[in-house]
Amino acid sequence: MSSARYPGAKPSLIVRKLHPENQETPIHFITGDEIDHKMFYRRNHFSYPTLTYSNYWLPINGSVVSPRIFSVQDILKLPSRTITAVLECAGNKRSLFEPKVFGEQWENGGISQGRWKGVPLRTLLELTGIQAGATEVVVEGYDYGKRTDLDNIYTYARSLPLEKALHPDTIIAYAYNDQPIPFKHGYPLRLIVPQWYGMASVKWIKQVSIVDSPFKGPFQSIDYMYYPNKENDNNSFPVTTINVNSTIQRPLNMEVLDTGKHIIKGIAWTGKGFISKVEISTDFGKTWSYANIMNQDQERYRWFSWSYEWVVLEKGDYTIMVKATDSHNQSQPTxxxxxxxxxxxxAITKIKIRIE
Structure with a gap:
C-alpha cells in the first residue's frame, strides 16, 4: 500500500516468518537514509532470549593475557565511536534466485541502515591482551535453540578473523540513532561489522572468546557458506563481504504509469569502497544512461541514494534495469x-512497467 496514495496509511514490516520472527523493511516506502528501529528488518534463527540489564556482564576469555568481565557501565565509560552502516541479510533477494532455493523468501527489504554507537571491539581486546598464535575472535549471542538439521541445542555464534575483529570500525554497539539499542535488535550489546553481511553482527552478546584454531560452529561452517553445487558441498566458501547491489524504490514493479516525466529512484551499496556509478536502462539493456548519485561524499559504509528523470512518450510495456558499480570496479552481474x-x-535490478 502506498502512503502517497493513501495519506492515512503507514508502511509496516513485511512478515516472512512469525516464529522465530523474520520481517523485512518496506524498502520501497522508505524515504530517508536512516531507518527507524520499528522499520528495521528483523532476522532471527531462534526465539528472543530472556535478558535483564541489571545482571548483564560481558566476559572476554580464551587466548587472552588477562581474562576480564565488563559491565555495561564499564563499556559506557570507554571512548566511543559512531558509524552509519548498512546491515544487509545475506539472504536478501533470495526469492529472486532461479532455480528457487529454500529458506526465508526475502524480497528487497532484508536491508536497513542507521547510526550505531559503541566501543571498538579492539579497545576491549587491548585491555585483555591477545596471546601469540590467536587467529579468530568468536562472538556468542544469548539466543539459542534447536536446529532442524542437527539433533542438538545451539547458541548463535560467529567468528571473525583477527584482522577484521581489530578493525577500528568493528564495534560493540549499545545505541542506535541516539537511543539504546531496542531489545529486538540486540539490546543491550550487539556487534556491528561494517561491510560484511548481517550474520556477522551478533546480537545480545553473551561472551567474546579469542581462539587459536578455526571456529566450527554450525552458523560458521554449515550456514553462511556459498554452496555452488546443488548435490554436494564441493567448492564451498564462506559468506563475508557484501556484494555490490542496488534496489529500485520508485516506481514499483508492475506499476501502471501515464506518459510523461517520471522520477526513477533507489539505493545502491557495496561492501568494498564506495559506489562510483549507477547506470539505468529503460529499454531492456539496449542503451544505458548514468543516474544521479546524490550523496557520493558520504561515509563509505552507507548506501548511496540515486535518481533518474525518465521521459516516456510512447505507451507500452517497459523493463527498467539498474546496474551499480563500486570503486573496486565491481558491477552487478547479468x-x-x-x-x-x-x-x-x-544481479542487475529489474522491474516491469506499463505505460498507458
Missing amino acids: SPFWNRKGYGYN
Whole structure:
C-alpha cells in the first residue's frame, strides 16, 4: 500500500516468518537514509532470549593475557565511536534466485541502515591482551535453540578473523540513532561489522572468546557458506563481504504509469569502497544512461541514494534495469551467482512497467 496514495496509511514490516520472527523493511516506502528501529528488518534463527540489564556482564576469555568481565557501565565509560552502516541479510533477494532455493523468501527489504554507537571491539581486546598464535575472535549471542538439521541445542555464534575483529570500525554497539539499542535488535550489546553481511553482527552478546584454531560452529561452517553445487558441498566458501547491489524504490514493479516525466529512484551499496556509478536502462539493456548519485561524499559504509528523470512518450510495456558499480570496479552481474542456500543475490535490478 502506498502512503502517497493513501495519506492515512503507514508502511509496516513485511512478515516472512512469525516464529522465530523474520520481517523485512518496506524498502520501497522508505524515504530517508536512516531507518527507524520499528522499520528495521528483523532476522532471527531462534526465539528472543530472556535478558535483564541489571545482571548483564560481558566476559572476554580464551587466548587472552588477562581474562576480564565488563559491565555495561564499564563499556559506557570507554571512548566511543559512531558509524552509519548498512546491515544487509545475506539472504536478501533470495526469492529472486532461479532455480528457487529454500529458506526465508526475502524480497528487497532484508536491508536497513542507521547510526550505531559503541566501543571498538579492539579497545576491549587491548585491555585483555591477545596471546601469540590467536587467529579468530568468536562472538556468542544469548539466543539459542534447536536446529532442524542437527539433533542438538545451539547458541548463535560467529567468528571473525583477527584482522577484521581489530578493525577500528568493528564495534560493540549499545545505541542506535541516539537511543539504546531496542531489545529486538540486540539490546543491550550487539556487534556491528561494517561491510560484511548481517550474520556477522551478533546480537545480545553473551561472551567474546579469542581462539587459536578455526571456529566450527554450525552458523560458521554449515550456514553462511556459498554452496555452488546443488548435490554436494564441493567448492564451498564462506559468506563475508557484501556484494555490490542496488534496489529500485520508485516506481514499483508492475506499476501502471501515464506518459510523461517520471522520477526513477533507489539505493545502491557495496561492501568494498564506495559506489562510483549507477547506470539505468529503460529499454531492456539496449542503451544505458548514468543516474544521479546524490550523496557520493558520504561515509563509505552507507548506501548511496540515486535518481533518474525518465521521459516516456510512447505507451507500452517497459523493463527498467539498474546496474551499480563500486570503486573496486565491481558491477552487478547479468545473472546472479547461484548457490544452494541463496546468499548474496546481486544481479542487475529489474522491474516491469506499463505505460498507458
